[in-house]
Amino acid sequence: TAGITQAPTSQILAAGRSMTLRCTQDMRHNAMYWYRQDLGLGLRLIHYSNTAGTTGKGEVPDGYSVSRANTDDFPLTLASAVPSQTSVYFCASSEQGGPSSGNTIYFGEGSWLTVV
């Protein structure tokens, strides 16, 4: 089973350029998330979506935008990349209600982004 597919796997991006990280899930989960992982900081939530058509801000939303046109896809866009956005980005999903309902969050394999 595919679960959550992220693309690209890795990318080097010039500062000031825009980029969209793609995420698709085949589990028909209502909730989806984008996290970034940085050494010594663990994982931090960027944006989330409880269901198609809705999105919300997480802990570190500045410089990022998301959309949720349908259940399966949840792209993350960096409008004008800066070096501090160099990170590993994880897309994730869960059943409706998310972890506050005790549901497990399932993660993709990650997208390694370097902004130079």
Add this chain to the structure above:
Amino acid sequence: AQSVTQLDSQVPVFEEAPVELRCNYSSSVSVYLFWYVQYPNQGLQLLLKYLSGSTLVKGINGFEAEFNKSQTSFHLRKPSVHISDTAEYFCAVSDRGTGANNLFFGTGTRLTVIP
């Protein structure tokens, strides 16, 4: 606000020895607790979670964790580790039933199993 503290950033242990990875949390409401494992160059996968009931939770790969409400802890244990257990381990907490759709992670503990 919730927070999670993983007291050890790195834990080296010899193969077949026991291990305990420590996790403490703080929250003003009741919580659900999770442990995730991340193998090199992979995403995170769930090891186990505490929702309610017995405070001793058993997970995959022989791991278990004990919820201690009075000490606000959720330490992860394994009686005998294998080389394949070398990975990063993350403790995480979520408020119970608040609708806040986030999982707050600790900074991780890197377990290295020495042959």
